[in-house]
Each structure stands twice: as structure tokens, then as C-alpha cells.
Amino acid sequence: MIGKTFIDLGICNADYKKLKSVIQWVFENKHEKNTDFELSTATGIQYYNTIIVPELNKDGSVSTVLSISRSITETVLAQKAMAASLEKYRKLLDGIVTALSAVVEVRDPYTSGHQNRVSKLATTMAIQLNLDEDAVETVRITGLLHDIGKMYVPTELLVKPTKLSPLEYEIIKIHSEAGYNILKSVDFTGPIAEIVYQHHERMDGSGYPRKLKAGEILIEARIISVADVVEAMMSHRPYRPAKTFDEALAEIENGAGTLYDQDCVQVCSNLFRNKGYQL
Incomplete structure (x- = not known):
């Protein structure tokens, strides 16, 4: 290897310039810590490279450096394969979630699009509330599935054109627990089944x-509950016409802190009033 350059050893020209500049920087700055970066050869083999200064001279200068390279090609390929597999899984999951959501709408055509609109609004709210990426995705999926328990509710109640009786309303209310029971055995990355279970809970326990x-209610469930109420009020139902967005927002604003989470209400109202959000 004596007398050979890094290009002779197969390092591609662009990465040779990078390596040369790093070594030059080490010499000029009397840097004795390890410096790590990636390199690749002209044939596409990738390396993880470490520049090491064994020791400084007595005057603090650098006269020798070690360049240690180890191939990471297999690791990179494995990471790409894993990313492709994850993307395939996510597409499959989205397909299943969409299909399940559609099943509910077939049985309850008057609320067609409700879960999709709740999902979009709730997802936007979650982003505005600075939830992390995983939590935002959990909110998105839960929004699409939050009414899946209505599969257990008699169709004649879902499409009834008049106001429900107290007994009929009690039957409708089983959909939260039914949805939980449907989803609890699915290994989602987030607590989707529990959020579905909680999406009709209220801050004051009512x-x-x-x-x-x-504090017993998950933040994701608080978001879904606000989005659910707003979307439901602003959509036409067989037993009543759609409310205006002012009427819908007044409902959640009047219940902020008692029925609905204060921060969720504020974010939701701000989206409609100041940021031009539309269902």
C-alpha cells in the first residue's frame, strides 16, 4: 500500500476529496478525537470511515493519522429492505383501515365520509398541538375507525329519520365499547382500541x-372527541339540518374545560376561525 493514494484503493473521486479535506483539517487543528464519516468506492461499496490520531507530538502538532474503513454495504442494503418492508406494511394497514371504515358507512349511509373528515380534522389538530409523529399517525388511524363499533348497532337505529328515544340512545352508546372489543386484539403501534373506547368520555366525567x-382520558381521545362533535354538528343528519360552523364551534367553546379539553378546543376553533380550515 506504500505510495498508493485512496483513489488507487478504490475510493471514488468525490469521497477522496472529502477524505483529504478531513485529514487536512485534522492536521491543521491538532484534532486528537476520532472523526467519523461515510465513504463509497467507484463500484458502489459503502464504508464507514474513522480518522484516528494515535497521539500528538510534544509540540502539539500531528504527524500521523490512521484511517480505518469498514464496509457498511450489507447494513445499508438491509436498512433499505427494512424500509421497503415497513412501507409495504403501512400500505397494507391503510388498505385494511379504509376497508373497515367503509363497512361502517355501508350500514350508516347518512354519515358517509364522517370518519374520514374526523380523521383529517383530528390529524391537523394533533399536528397543531405538537404531538410526535407516532401520536399523529395514531390519531389519523383512530379517526378512520372511531365509529367501527356501530357494526353492532341495529341498522334501523343508525338510519332512523327522527330523534332517538332514551332506550334507543342507550343502544347507540354501546358502539364505543364494541369498537374497543373489535380492535383490542390488533397489534397497532398506538393505543387505538383504547382511544376508540374513550372518544365519548368528557372532561367532567359526564x-x-x-x-x-x-387526566384519565388520553390526549388522542380528547382530540378525536372534539373533532367528532364539530364534524357531526356541521353535517346533515336525517333528523336535523347541518349546523353552521359558528354554531358548532360555540358548542365546543361553551364546553371547553368541562366537557372538552381546553387546548383541543382552542386549536380547533383557531383552525376554522383564523386559518381557513374547511371540512
Whole structure:
């Protein structure tokens, strides 16, 4: 290897310039810490390279460096394969979620598009609330599935053109727990089944089915509940016409802190009033 350059050893020209500049910087700055970066050969083999200064001279200068390279081609290929597999899984999951959401709409045609609109609004709210990427994705999927438990509700109640009786309303209320039971065995990355279970709970404990209060309710469920109420009020139903967005926002604003999470209400109202959001 004596007398050979890095190009002779197969390092591609662009990375040779990078390597040369790093070594020059090490010499000029009397840098004795390890410096790591990636290189690749002209044939496409990738390396993880470490520049090491064994020791400084007595005057603090550098006269010798070690350049240690180890191939990471297999690791990079494995990472790409894993990323492709993950993307395939996500597309499959999206397909299944969309199909399940469509099943509910077939049984309840009057609320067609409801879950999709709730999902979009709730996802936007989650982003505005600075939830992390995984939590935002959990909100998105839950929005698409939050009413899946209506599969257990008699169709004649879902499409009834008049107001429900107290008994009929109690039957409708089973959909939260039914949805939880449908989804609890699915290994989602987030607590989607639990959020579905909680999306009709209220901050003061007046919701259903478990009368949970404030801190007992997941933030994702608080987001879904606000988005659900706003979308439902702004959409036409057989037993009533659609409300205006002012009427829908007044409902959540009047219940902020008691029925609905204060921050969720504020974000939702801001989207419609100041940022031009539309369902």
C-alpha cells in the first residue's frame, strides 16, 4: 500500500476529496478525537470511515493519522429492505383501515365520509398541538375507525329519520365499547382500541361508557372527541339540518374545560376561525 493514494484503493473521486479535506483539517487543528464519516468506492461499496490520531507530538502538532474503513454495504442494503418492508406494511394497514371504515358507512349511509373528515380534522389538530409523529399517525388511524363499533348497532337505529328515544340512545352508546372489543386484539403501534373506547368520555366525567375524567382520558381521545362533535354538528343528519360552523364551534367553546379539553378546543376553533380550515 506504500505510495498508493485512496483513489488507487478504490475510493471514488468525490469521497477522496472529502477524505483529504478531513485529514487536512485534522492536521491543521491538532484534532486528537476520532472523526467519523461515510465513504463509497467507484463500484458502489459503502464504508464507514474513522480518522484516528494515535497521539500528538510534544509540540502539539500531528504527524500521523490512521484511517480505518469498514464496509457498511450489507447494513445499508438491509436498512433499505427494512424500509421497503415497513412501507409495504403501512400500505397494507391503510388498505385494511379504509376497508373497515367503509363497512361502517355501508350500514350508516347518512354519515358517509364522517370518519374520514374526523380523521383529517383530528390529524391537523394533533399536528397543531405538537404531538410526535407516532401520536399523529395514531390519531389519523383512530379517526378512520372511531365509529367501527356501530357494526353492532341495529341498522334501523343508525338510519332512523327522527330523534332517538332514551332506550334507543342507550343502544347507540354501546358502539364505543364494541369498537374497543373489535380492535383490542390488533397489534397497532398506538393505543387505538383504547382511544376508540374513550372518544365519548368528557372532561367532567359526564361522558360514556366509563365516566372517565380529565387526566384519565388520553390526549388522542380528547382530540378525536372534539373533532367528532364539530364534524357531526356541521353535517346533515336525517333528523336535523347541518349546523353552521359558528354554531358548532360555540358548542365546543361553551364546553371547553368541562366537557372538552381546553387546548383541543382552542386549536380547533383557531383552525376554522383564523386559518381557513374547511371540512
